[in-house]
Each structure stands twice: as C-alpha cells, then as structure tokens.
C-alpha cells in the first residue's frame with residue numbers, strides 16, 4: 646500500500662515536473678508539488694501561466710521591460726496603463 650502510494654507520488658511528480666519545465670518553470674519545484682499533492686499539483690501546473698508567454702511592454706519612464714499585467718513599474722513606480730497595441734511585444738513562438 647505504501648509502496649503503491651510512493652509510486653503514484655513519483656509518477657505524478659515526474660509528469661507535473663515535466664509540464665512545469667516545459668512552461669519555463671523549475672522542474673524540481675513542480676516535481677515536489679506533484680509528489681506532495683498528486684492530482685492537485687498536476688491541475689495546478691496545467692493551469693499555471695507561463696511567464697514566458699506573457700506579453701511585455703516597456704515602462705514609458707525608465708524603459709524597463711515589464712509584463713503586460715504589471716500595473717506599477719517595479720523600478721521607478723510609474724503607474725502603467727494599458728499601452729498602445731503597437732508597444733506590446735508578443736513573445737516569439739505563439
């Protein structure tokens with residue numbers, strides 16, 4: 646019984662880790678999540694949004710590149726409103 650549970654935890658850990666890594670995150674962190682929370686971890690990594698897939702734009706004040714959902718520039722504190730579509734960078738490969 647314990648052995649079977651360990652097998653399931655490892656299998657879920659591996660698949661969760663591979664999905665996490667494919668999304669640009671850490672294999673090890675997602676392996677742990679998948680092993681500790683077998684089904685929930687897998688659902689979480691599937692729902693997890695890859696940072697690399699987020700559109701980006703530049704802060705108009707200090708030119709720092711930030712994700713589109715960032716509302717205040719982390720470098721200079723400027724309020725960032727929805728930018729002109731021409732300023733939004735779509736990541737390559739989508």
Ligand SMILES: [Zn+2]
Nearest residue numbers: 704707718721
């Ligand atoms: Zn800024």
